[in-house]
Amino acid sequence: MGFWASTPDRHSVIEDVQGIVAGSMLAALGVTMLSAADLLIGGTAGLGFLLRYSMGLSFGLVFFLLNLPFYWIAYRRLGLAFTVKTFTAVAVTSLLTEILPALISFEHVNPVAAALFGGLLIGTGMLALFRHRASLGGFGILALYLQDRFGWRAGFVQLGLDLVVLALSFLVASPVVIALSVLAAATLNLTLAINHRTDRYVVR
Structure with missing residues (x-):
């Protein structure tokens, strides 16, 4: 029963698995929607979009590789459990972004709707991951560390970093396209900033 056992301040293993898989699925669906409308987003995902649009590279592969340097920071600052969970979330999300276009086809996507719903889906997916002490890597690792260390809101920290990527x-x-991508990034990060606070949700 150890896999199922949880306490008021700690998730069970089963709860962590469900949360990480669900968060990755939501994020991958959001990425697929943004990609269908040829929009971008911030963070390492945004860098993945930039390389995909400019060089024709696989988003899933690029997103996975771009996150590799951040795992050392995650391990040193946030611990082994966080690092393993984040690696898993990034791997699952990368794989799903490659599979989903063959399973779900968007024949017509209004760009404004794609920005709002895509940003909301990714933000909700990241919220689920944050609450299970995981992230989608990259800037999310830095944002979570700064929130834990200085109390800065993770959503606002990531929004600032995302704007740098969007400038590129x-x-x-x-x-x-850039204006709509900023809308997507704002929707994503406001979802995190409003809903993720360590003083309200303390389960580790």
């Missing part, structure tokens, strides 16, 4: 998007995208 001017090299490959039109101003309209």
Whole structure:
């Protein structure tokens, strides 16, 4: 029963597995929706989109590889459990972003709707991961560390970093696409900033 046992301040193993898989599924669906509308997002996912649009590389593979350098920071600052969970979430999300386009087809996606719903899906997926002490790697690791260390809201920290990535998007995208991508990033990060607070949700 150890896998099922949970306490008011700690998730069980089964709860962690469900939370990480569900969060990864939501994030991958959000990425698929943004990709269908040729939009971008911030963070390492945004860098993955940039390389995909500019060089035709696989988003899933690039996203997985871009996150590799951040695991050392995660291990040193946030512990082995967080690092393993995050590696798993990134791997599952990367795999699903490659599989989903063959399973779900968006024949027509309004770009504004894609920005709002895609950003919300990714933000909700990341929220689930954060609450199980995991993330989608990259800037999320840094954002969580700064929140734990200094009390800065993870959503606002990541929003600032995302804006840097989106600024680079001017090299490959039109101003309209970038404006809608900023909308997606804002939706994502406001979802985190409003809903994720360590003083409200303390389960580890």
